[in-house]
Amino acid sequence: MTRLPTRATPSATVKPRGRVGRSRGALMIRSWLTRLSxxxxxxxxxxxxxxxxxxxxxxxxxxxxxxxxxxxxxxxxxxxxxxxxxxxxxxxxxxxxxxxxxxxxxxxxxxxxxxxxxxxxxxxxxxxxxxxxxxxxxxxxxxxxxxxxxxxxxxxxxxxxxxxEGLLTLDYPRQRFRWGPGALPITDDATLLTYELRERMPYVPVQVDGRTVWCNLDTGARPGLIVPLGSRHAWPVVAAPDSGPTLWNQHEGHIPTQRAQLSVPLRIGPVEIHHPEVLFSPALEDECLLGSGLLQAFTLTFDLAAQRVRIQAEPAG
Structure with a gap:
């Protein structure tokens, strides 16, 4: 994809039919693709x-x-x-x-x-x-x-x-993609969130430690939560960050990261995620990403015309 300046979207490298691989002895992360800005x-x-x-x-x-x-x-x-x-x-x-x-x-x-x-x-x-x-x-x-x-x-x-247009559903638990006519109900349902389109990509408000952080629902990233390295002191963690996976960017090449576990819950609308892992990336400047590593427990349904999304967890049992 094309965008300048570079933004990063990590996940494991997939060969042309989805096979995971390595290169130059470093853990390859799905090319941090660029977007049109x-x-x-x-x-x-x-x-x-x-x-x-x-x-x-x-x-x-x-x-x-x-x-x-x-x-x-x-x-x-x-x-x-x-x-x-x-x-x-x-x-x-x-x-x-x-x-x-x-x-x-x-x-x-x-x-x-x-x-x-x-x-x-x-x-x-x-x-x-x-x-x-x-x-x-x-x-x-x-x-x-x-x-x-x-x-x-x-x-x-x-x-x-x-x-x-229509309703777009990414059902991680059932591994299905659905898209067709329709709209989410107009209601105060707590599972519904209004999202913002920023450069034609969806961002949702995330609550962490009493503050609101807008995050891209980055379904193309394998890790769960990726934030700028420069903001690491704003994220409460259980222990000091240690060395994380080496990411790869088609512009910067190999990028070392730091990793830690949040000491507070992360809340996305009605969903509360306890002590998720966070990656601190030097390739990000001012945006935070929620990747598939975190989203895989949920079904995401986008009302594309109304810019609302429903985030539902798989029922227990």
């Missing part, structure tokens, strides 16, 4: 890379969406890596990551070459390509603009920008 938009325009119309098309993901029925697909990447199978121009299936921590659609350069995708623009290190038909089960995206990436560790990424 206003700064990157300025880069595009100043370098005369994308026209305003092309940039808007890339932000929307596709020109047209048609449903042949509700989407109900298995998640095929395991509990920490929500992958779904898609078809591009009738070919596939390819395994794409459902990533609410991304705001453009990306495809591995290998697949772009394999399908001979039409290149809309050649950027410095990437290409913007056009996919005529992207099929996600019975949902059909027509004329989708995607960014090809040489160093993706999955076949592709479905950014949150692609989903703009």
């Amino acid at each position: 206003p700064l990157h938009s300025a880069f595009f325009s100043s370098q005369r890379r994308l026209t305003p119309a092309e940039l808007e098309h890339l932000r929307r993901g596709s020109q047209r969406l048609t449903f042949r029925g509700p989407v109900n697909l298995p998640l095929v990447g395991g509990p920490l890596l929500p992958l779904v199978e898609v078809h591009l121009n009738g070919r596939g299936p390819y395994r794409f990551l459902l990533d609410a921590g991304a705001n453009v659609v990306s495809v591995h350069q290998r697949i772009a070459d394999e399908l001979n995708l039409r290149v809309v623009k050649r950027l410095r290190t990437r290409r913007v390509c056009q996919v005529e038909i992207l099929d996600l089960g019975p949902a059909c995206f027509q004329s989708a603009l995607v960014v090809s990436e040489m160093r993706l560790d999955v076949d592709g990424i479905l950014g949150f920008n692609l989903f703009r």
Whole structure:
């Protein structure tokens, strides 16, 4: 995905069919993919890379969406890596990551070459390509603009920008992805949260130690909670942080982290999580991420039009 400046989304490296691997002797974490930001938009325009119309098309993901029925697909990447199978121009299936921590659609350069995708623009290190038909089960995206990436560790990424209407459910416990018409009820239900779209990605308020921290629901990250290293003194922990996993970023390379256990609960709406592990990352500056390591116990249902999300835990027993 494309964004400047870099932001990081950790999770274990997946080879092109979802196999976990290592590289250069360090624990490989899913490429901390980049997202399209206003700064990157300025880069595009100043370098005369994308026209305003092309940039808007890339932000929307596709020109047209048609449903042949509700989407109900298995998640095929395991509990920490929500992958779904898609078809591009009738070919596939390819395994794409459902990533609410991304705001453009990306495809591995290998697949772009394999399908001979039409290149809309050649950027410095990437290409913007056009996919005529992207099929996600019975949902059909027509004329989708995607960014090809040489160093993706999955076949592709479905950014949150692609989903703009209906109810979208990521059911971690049952390993299902559902999407179709509908809306969450207008009620004071405590399980409902209003989320903010920031650069077309969902952020929710999280309560910790009497303060509110806005976190991206980063379904593309395997760890549970990732926060800036510079903010470590603001997070109450059981003991001083020790060495955490080495993360990897396509721009910075290998990034050491620190890890600790919170000494206070983390609350997301009605959900209270006791003493979760937190990773402190030097690659993050001012945003916090809730990854699949923490979200895997819940079902997330997004009302895309109303910008509300229901977070439900699996019933005990």
